[in-house]
Amino acid sequence: MTAAIHTRGLSKDYGRSRGLFDLDLEVDEGEVLGYLGPNGAGKTTTIRLLMGLIHPTAGSAAVFGLDCFRQAVEIKRHVGYVPGELPQFGGLRGSEIVAYLAGLRGGVDEKLVAQICERFSLDLGQRFREYSRGNKQKLAIVLGFMHRPRLLILDEPTGGLDPLNQQAFYDLCRETRDAGATVFLSSHILSEVEHISDHVGIIRDGRLVKTAKLAELHEIRFRQVEIQFAGPVPESAIRTAAGVDQVQVRDHTVRCVVRGTFEPLMKALCDSEVVNFASHEPSLEEVFLTFYRGDGQLTASDLGSAPRSP
Amino acid sequence: MFALSWRLQRAGLIGMTGFGLFYGLVQAAAYSSVAGSTTASRLAFGQQMETAGRQFSLFLPLPHGVETIAGYIQWRVYGALPLLFGFWALMSAAGASRGDEERGLVEEWLAAGVGRIRYIVTRFLTFALTAIIAIALTSAAIHLGVIGAAGSFLPLGPVVEVSLALLALTLTVHALTMVVAQFAVSRTAAASLGGLVVGVIFFINSLSRSADGLVPIARIVSPFYYYDLSQPLSPGGRFDVAATLGLFIASIVLVGLTLWLMTIRDVGSAVIQFRSRQHPATVRPSPNALLRIPVLALVYEQRLGIIAWGVGCGFFAFYLASISRQMLGLFQGSSGFRVYLTLIGHGNPYVALTGYIWFGIFLALLSVFAITQVARWSADDNEGRLEMVLSTPVSRTRVVLERAAALVVRMAGVIAITSLALELGAASANVTIGPGSLTVASLLLIPFGMSFAAIGAVLASQAPRAAVAVLATYTFVSYLLTELGPLLKWPDWALKLSVFSLYGNPLTGGVDWTGLWIMSAITIGGFVAAAFLMQHRDVGS
Numbered sequence: 128m129t130a131a132i133h134t135r136g137l138s139k140d141y142g143r144s145r146g147l148f149d150l151d152l153e154v155d156e157g158e159v160l161g162y163l164g165p166n167g168a169g170k171t172t173t174i175r176l177l178m179g180l181i182h183p184t185a186g187s188a189a190v191f192g193l194d195c196f197r198q199a200v201e202i203k204r205h206v207g208y209v210p211g212e213l214p215q216f217g218g219l220r221g222s223e224i225v226a227y228l229a230g231l232r233g234g235v236d237e238k239l240v241a242q243i244c245e246r247f248s249l250d251l252g253q254r255f256r257e258y259s260r261g262n263k264q265k266l267a268i269v270l271g272f273m274h275r276p277r278l279l280i281l282d283e284p285t286g287g288l289d290p291l292n293q294q295a296f297y298d299l300c301r302e303t304r305d306a307g308a309t310v311f312l313s314s315h316i317l318s319e320v321e322h323i324s325d326h327v328g329i330i331r332d333g334r335l336v337k338t339a340k341l342a343e344l345h346e347i348r349f350r351q352v353e354i355q356f357a358g359p360v361p362e363s364a365i366r367t368a369a370g371v372d373q374v375q376v377r378d379h380t381v382r383c384v385v386r387g388t389f390e391p392l393m394k395a396l397c398d399s400e401v402v403n404f405a406s407h408e409p410s411l412e413e414v415f416l417t418f419y420r421g422d423g424q425l426t427a428s429d430l431g432s433a434p435r436s437p
Numbered sequence: 438m439f440a441l442s443w444r445l446q447r448a449g450l451i452g453m454t455g456f457g458l459f460y461g462l463v464q465a466a467a468y469s470s471v472a473g474s475t476t477a478s479r480l481a482f483g484q485q486m487e488t489a490g491r492q493f494s495l496f497l498p499l500p501h502g503v504e505t506i507a508g509y510i511q512w513r514v515y516g517a518l519p520l521l522f523g524f525w526a527l528m529s530a531a532g533a534s535r536g537d538e539e540r541g542l543v544e545e546w547l548a549a550g551v552g553r554i555r556y557i558v559t560r561f562l563t564f565a566l567t568a569i570i571a572i573a574l575t576s577a578a579i580h581l582g583v584i585g586a587a588g589s590f591l592p593l594g595p596v597v598e599v600s601l602a603l604l605a606l607t608l609t610v611h612a613l614t615m616v617v618a619q620f621a622v623s624r625t626a627a628a629s630l631g632g633l634v635v636g637v638i639f640f641i642n643s644l645s646r647s648a649d650g651l652v653p654i655a656r657i658v659s660p661f662y663y664y665d666l667s668q669p670l671s672p673g674g675r676f677d678v679a680a681t682l683g684l685f686i687a688s689i690v691l692v693g694l695t696l697w698l699m700t701i702r703d704v705g706s707a708v709i710q711f712r713s714r715q716h717p718a719t720v721r722p723s724p725n726a727l728l729r730i731p732v733l734a735l736v737y738e739q740r741l742g743i744i745a746w747g748v749g750c751g752f753f754a755f756y757l758a759s760i761s762r763q764m765l766g767l768f769q770g771s772s773g774f775r776v777y778l779t780l781i782g783h784g785n786p787y788v789a790l791t792g793y794i795w796f797g798i799f800l801a802l803l804s805v806f807a808i809t810q811v812a813r814w815s816a817d818d819n820e821g822r823l824e825m826v827l828s829t830p831v832s833r834t835r836v837v838l839e840r841a842a843a844l845v846v847r848m849a850g851v852i853a854i855t856s857l858a859l860e861l862g863a864a865s866a867n868v869t870i871g872p873g874s875l876t877v878a879s880l881l882l883i884p885f886g887m888s889f890a891a892i893g894a895v896l897a898s899q900a901p902r903a904a905v906a907v908l909a910t911y912t913f914v915s916y917l918l919t920e921l922g923p924l925l926k927w928p929d930w931a932l933k934l935s936v937f938s939l940y941g942n943p944l945t946g947g948v949d950w951t952g953l954w955i956m957s958a959i960t961i962g963g964f965v966a967a968a969f970l971m972q973h974r975d976v977g978s
Contacts, residue, residue, distance in 0.1 A: 180824055181975035200832045208828040214821035215539070217623065219738065220716070222723040227738075229722055230729030231829040237722055244720035251723075252716040256623070270825075 129192040131156045131278050131309035132177065136186030139172050147172045148333045150186070154326070156277070159300070159310040161320030161341075164330035170313040171211075173330070174282050177311070178208060190278060204234075207276030211283040213255075213267045221251035221258070221266050228270055240273045246295055260287035268296060278309045285319060297322040351407045352392070354381045357400035364395035371395075450567040452906055453525050456913060457518065457575025463917060464514045465582030468506050479504045486512075494646045495798070496520060498665050502672035506583055507591055511670035514579055515599045519664055520639075522572070522607040526564070527635050530614035531621075531628035533560040534695070539624050543704055553699050561612065561692050568607045576600045595669035598676035602667040605684035609660040610635055612691035619698035619708045629745060636749075660684055731835075735843035736850075739813075743847050747854030750802055754855045757795050758862030758870075788870050791863060792944030796878060799855065800937055803886040804912045806851065810844050811893030811908055815901040824976055837894060837968040841887070848886045852879050870944070878943040884956040888936045891963020898970040 132154040139146045147169040154160045164170050175181045176188050179199030188195040190202045216224050229235035244251055247265040258266065264287045271279060279300070285293045300323045304310055314320055320327060321341065329337040356379045365381060366374050368391040373384040385392055385406075472482040483504025490500035490512065497516040502508030537543045537560075546556055576596050583591050617634050618627035642661040645651035655662040663684050668674035702708045727737040736743070817823045826836060856879040863870045889912060896904035918927075918935035932938045939956050941949030 175975075175977075178824075178828060180827060180977065182973075199827075200830045203828060203830040206828070210821070210824070210828075212821075214817075214825055216822070217625075220723065222719055222721060223725065223728055226723040226725060226728040227734050228825065228829060230731070230734060231826060231831050233830070235722070240722055241720040249720070250718040251721065252719045 130154060131158070132190055132311060134186065134188045137176060137183055137188050138185040139176055139181060140184040144332070146184070146333050147176065150335055152328060152335060152338070154309060154311060156309050157304065157307055158326060159304050159312065159324045161324030161327045162311060162313040162330065163315065163317065163320055163327060165315055168330045169333040170330060171282055174280055174313055177280060205277040207271040207274065207279045209267050209271035209279070209281045209284040211286055213263050216255040218254055218256060220254050221249070224255060224266065225251060225269060225273065229273065232274055235274045239275065240269060243269050243272055243299070246299065247292055261289060261292065264288055265292065272299065272303065276308060279303060279311065281310065281312045283314055284312070285316070350385045352383050352385050353405045354396065354401055355379055355403040357402050361395060361399045365392065368392045368395040450571055453522065453571040454574045455910070456521055457571060458578040459914070460517070460521070460917070461514055461575055461579030462582035464510065465506070465579060468509045472504070472509070495640070495643045498668070499646055501668065501674065505672055506589055507595070507670040508672050510579060510583065510591065511599065511668050511674065515603065515670065518575070518603055519606055519661060522568070522603060523610045523635060523639070526568070526607045526611035527614045527631050528628060529564055530611045531618055531624050531631055533564065534615045534618035535621055535627040536624040538705055547704065554696055557615070557692065557696050557699060561615070564611055565608055568604055572600050572604050572607070591670065595676065598669040599667060602664055602676070602681045605681045605688070606660055606664040608688040609684045609691065612688040612695065613660070615695040616691050616698065619695060619702060622707045633749070660687065731839055732842040732846065735839060736846045739847060743850045746806055747851045750799065750851060750855040751858030754795055754799070754859040755862035758791050758859050758868065759865045761791050761863065761868055762866050788868065788945060791859070791868065791870065792878065792942055795859060796942070796944060799882070800885060800940055801916065803848070803882055804889050806848065807886050807889035807893060808905060808908055808912060810847070810890060811897055812905045814840055814894070814897040815904045818897065818901040818977060821977065827976060833971040834968040837898065837964060837971050840894065841890070841964045844890050845883060845887065848883055852882050874944050877948060881940060881943050881948065881953065884953060884960055885936065885940045887960040888939070888956045888963070891960045891967070894967035895963050895970060898967040899974065
């Protein structure tokens with residue numbers, strides 16, 4: 128089966144180490160890829176390369192087997208694009224903007240337009256300049272989804288949406304995925320990615336540092352543990368337990384980090400009286416920050432916060 | 438905030454200074470080249486210029502003492518600079534008052550604790566500072582140009598005085614546009630409304646130069662009238678301190694008025710809010726078929742602009758044609774010119790005069806129209822709209838070709854309205870312009886305007902951020918070539934570098950086929966090159 132997105136050594140060098148470098152990425156049809164990275168990491172550059180808006184410095188990119196630049200027009204028939212912010216359309220009404228872009232695109236399902244608008248409570252009768260930021264983003268969503276694309280490229284699509292509309296958007300994405308579409312979701316909001324993604328790619332300083340299934344990403348998560356003892360702390364047993372790191376002892380309390388299973392730690396505690404045991408699973412955000420700050424290895428600063436009690 | 442305001446003015450400063458330097462130097466060189474070096478030759482030159490200068494009284498003050506270089510510079514340079522600096526002041530004020538709001542800068546500043554008074558005053562003072570620098574550099578360049586080209590010195594005092602008058606006028610136009618902009622909701626609307634107001638008061642003063650009845654009106658409404666009162670460089674001329682001071686005071690009063698208007702309106706809204714026509718809520722795309730037809734969608738979107746341009750130019754054309762008999766009377770004293778008009782008008786000097794003056798003006802207006810369209814193309818790229826269009830199955834070549842086709846339609850609309858008005862105006866003055874020759878003259882305006890647009894398309898495809906500035910410079914230089922080339926006796930090939938010279942005078946002289954072929958080649962070649970360049974560049978950069 129042809130990959131929905133396939134890049135090899137894709138690079139866009141803006142100089143001064145800015146841009147995108149050696150991106151090897153493959154997104155299968157029907158997959159939802161969350162493309163995570165902080166501002167300036169290269170997410171939008173990736174999208175602009177996939178959309179054929181900018182030329183790569185090196186490497187290649189293909190969508191459904193079509194070259195992203197040479198066959199850009201053909202690709203756009205199958206792609207829906209939701210930018211983070213719509214450009215100015217001045218005095219045009221929402222309905223006119225939809226009609227104009229539908230005219231350029233062709234094959235737009237007006238019933239689907241109406242359904243999406245109703246779902247997001249968007250009035251297309253208003254002028255663009257009268258729209259709030261959230262309504263402009265809803266319009267961007269309508270424009271991206273209105274032709275039932277095989278591939279959705281979403282660039283931080285929920286900016287300006289309230290939580291209810293964010294939820295409606297996630298539902299729409301899930302339904303689109305269930306209908307067989309591929310979704311490429313660029314975001315710096317991890318919970319957004321967790322909502323709908325099957326896979327996650329983490330980009331930092333223009334380089335893809337990790338791609339994994341969402342479940343795999345959870346597996347490499349660490350846990351922060353705080354244990355309170357009635358008596359003395361079995362410090363040496365804890366320090367030598369497999370998978371236990373960053374041990375800090377204060378009075379009768381121990382704080383540490385545990386990777387993998389709890390079994391070695393539990394064995395180390397079996398001869399001691401434990402009065403409280405709290406384990407905190409870091410959010411995807413903390414995992415993401417680990418990749419962003421370092422080279423994938425945990426750092427003390429990442430683990431310094433106290434775990435919360437359950 | 439001052440630093441940011443300064444940055445926003447920087448491009449304008451560089452552009453205006455460049456224009457001023459070029460224009461001043463060229464005019465100084467033109468004088469020394471054409472007027473000769475003897476007293477007799479300069480006197481003869483002065484007489485010729487004073488006769489010819491009456492033709493330009495719509496744009497320039499009536500010339501006095503142009504046999505001296507100081508008088509010539511006063512008329513030809515400091516008479517034209519108000520147009521240039523006035524246009525800059527207008528665009529800058531529209532940008533400062535509504536452009537900042539469109540971009541959300543005003544909200545940011547107000548949220549950061551900057552008061553509306555501080556915002557307006559800072560924007561105005563920043564513009565004033567850039568205007569002072571631009572005018573000072575322009576005057577210095579003119580001074581040096583005169584020394585270098587003519588080997589003589591302009592008196593320093595009058596140069597400073599006329600520069601002060603120019604500064605006062607520039608600031609007044611800026612402040613006036615800021616007031617007008619409070620009644621608009623967008624930068625484009627502010628520039629259009631401001632352009633209309635400034636254009637009207639400019640032409641009221643221009644027309645008052647030949648129609649005494651308009652003087653009392655010009656005295657009340659036109660700052661250009663008060664600028665004209667100071668002609669310190671002309672022999673026997675003087676610097677009108679009261680008029681200049683009055684302009685400075687007027688600018689301050691207008692800034693005060695802007696402040697008041699801004700405090701009584703909502704950010705993002707106009708002072709007077711017209712309740713927009715109630716539009717029923719809908720979740721359906723517009724049924725308007727025009728929006729779905731490629732070229733017509735672009736035309737439809739700019740329908741109001743086309744109507745505004747057509748009506749504005751049409752009104753002007755009607756007026757000029759309707760007073761062609763009176764205008765010809767102005768030239769009665771110059772029998773040579775009347776004979777010349779009769780000859781080129783095939784026995785009808787009125788038609789010749791209409792063609793000579795109106796089409797001369799309309800060419801300039803049409804080139805500005807083309808620049809405004811190129812500015813939209815650049816904005817489409819810079820603001821992300823091109824990106825949205827290219828996210829649909831539309832090729833870059835199609836984008837360029839659609840732009841060209843839509844512009845042809847828009848331009849044809851403006852030209853059609855204007856030519857109809859010209860015909861009606863001429864008829865009202867009992868002057869018959871042959872419909873055939875008017876049609877030919879009108880049709881030839883399309884390749885003329887499209888030539889500028891094609892050059893702009895190349896620029897917008899390659900370097901959209903610089904396109905407008907470069908095209909405006911080319912247009913200005915092109916216009917100067919047409920004006921100065923004959924004076925400086927430049928070779929024919931050099932004159933042909935100006936698109937203005939390619940149009941010819943089809944109303945009375947028939948089609949200039951060479952010019953037409955060159956304009957067609959520029960148009961086709963330009964858009965083909967634009968399509969090619971568009972393929973090879975990154976959108977949005």
